[in-house]
Amino acid sequence: MTEERTATIGDNNPPPYDVAKLEAVKDKARAFSAEAAVWIKKGEVESAEEAEQLNDVVAKGRQLVKGSDDLRKQEKKPHADAGKAVDDAFRVVLDALNRAVNDLKPIAAKWMQAEQAKQRAEAERIAREARQAEEEAARLAAQAARSNDAMAAAEAEQAASEAAAMQKQADKASKQKARVGSATGGGRTMALRTVKTANIENLNLVFRHFSTHPDVRDVLQRLATAAIRKGEDVPGATKDEQQVAA
């Protein structure tokens, strides 16, 4: 019998870090956690000696944090480097492809814009004709009502139904969008997409509109904190100083 461990499921797919090293720091963390729990339960320091002891515990904790973090960085480094190498290797290709695609898209967009303009003009023409047909039908109906002519009434009715059909066609035409399908069936259909962005003309008005937005508050908080730390005065903000153990 050998002392070698029996191979088990997952042996061929080990985690991407040194398990033994991780277990070692885990043990240390567990021990430190238990040690810290005693102090946390105590909650306060009663003498200078105790304060010094606590300082050592904190220092130990800091060193453990640093050691564990260094180990994390060390374990991660080969993977991060490999990832970066892959990114670098593919960047040229991806950049070139993306640039080419981005150069092609405006050509299709130009065509679709021209098509859309044509479709709009056509839709307007159909709508105009539908309106005219409707007016004509109304005129015929009024005329038929005045003359009590059954034939004229039937004609007016027919004109009205034709006008309704034209109106339907006009509605449909107005909703039509320019598209470019695939020649072979392999590509997806391209269409124009409306991209909306705000163009800020009056910053103060926009600011007033969003003044209660939490994101605005976060940005101002960051700017004001930085300014106050530099020693500047910020109107509307006061300096808040707190003593924390360092």
Next chain:
Amino acid sequence: MIRQPTPLAVQYGWWRKSLSGQEPPRHEGYPECGWYKYRAVKNGPFLPVRIWLEQEIDSETGELCADERLRCVCLGARRDPEAIWTYLRPISRAAYDELERLHRDIDQMAATHAPFDVTAITHTTQPQLWSNI
């Protein structure tokens, strides 16, 4: 038997209406003459389909000698028009000719029952070459 042949305007009426964007009703089991495209599988290449009415007309009387028969061809192969009718999308004759040309020129489109990968096209994608191959 109806002896008068169906006029072309009637034969291609549905297809013409469709192309002009009128959306005439489509009835299952009643294919209409025209030029169409469809995919045999999801994301597969477009396949050109032509449906026409075969009429045997007596040259002297102008009457039908036999029943009119609907014929359907897809890439040179006879197909049952009723079987694929509901999958067909009407296209112009020019688009049909162009699709047939693409099938002639792009070998990868021969795999009609597999998703078509545009990156597999080995032709150069110069626009003038696409239209002049």
